[in-house]
Amino acid sequence: DTVMTQSPLSLPVSPGEPASISCRSSQSLLGRNGYNYLDWYLQKPGQSPQLLMYWGSNRASGVPDRFSGSGSGTDFTLKISRVEAEDVGVYYCMQALHIPYTFGQGTKLDIK
């Protein structure tokens, strides 16, 4: 199985400060079509997960532009330019190229 490794696992951030989460894959996520099959999800407290980013760098509908994704192959990053209180929760990366699809362990972001 493709192993997804996130860091850090805990991320305390002050409001207005930037935040960055790393996700590394044990196999390349670059598909033959040139897309990176890496998605980001956010699970807010007490809620179901929600799609944030797809193909590594495309924001899902309704996601604020303070969120950005980058990376290719095996190394990916999710960045938040200025953290807001509503951004708290657990962030997961997920690879969508190899069956079984696999998630990272999750990064818990909270406000200092």
Added chain:
Amino acid sequence: EVQLVESGGGLVQPGGSLRLSCAASGFTFGSHWMHWVRQGPGMGLVWVSRINPDGSITSYADSVRGRFTISRDNARNTLYLQMNSLRAEDTGVYYCARDVTLAGTGPHFGNWGPGILVTVSS
């Protein structure tokens, strides 16, 4: 508005069975791949199974293959997960999720249900 609502969870003894359902509305159900994802207590997300739009293609995580069966009824807009030979480690919240892509460039789980709790315990 897209809605996914799971049902059928509950407490079951080890070795028992449950059938989960996911009622879908607000989109053309029969056009989308559908998935089940679970989350153990205090744990992360684990993909469980997928099914293609007409039900002819299914895939499973190794941990459930041979025990779980995914299926769908497009006339009833409903996704199912038949779970047999349940184990304590199957305990968790089970989510159904819609792959919002139509061109085979996913999956991207653009919609999730609220989840349903399954507890396997004696």
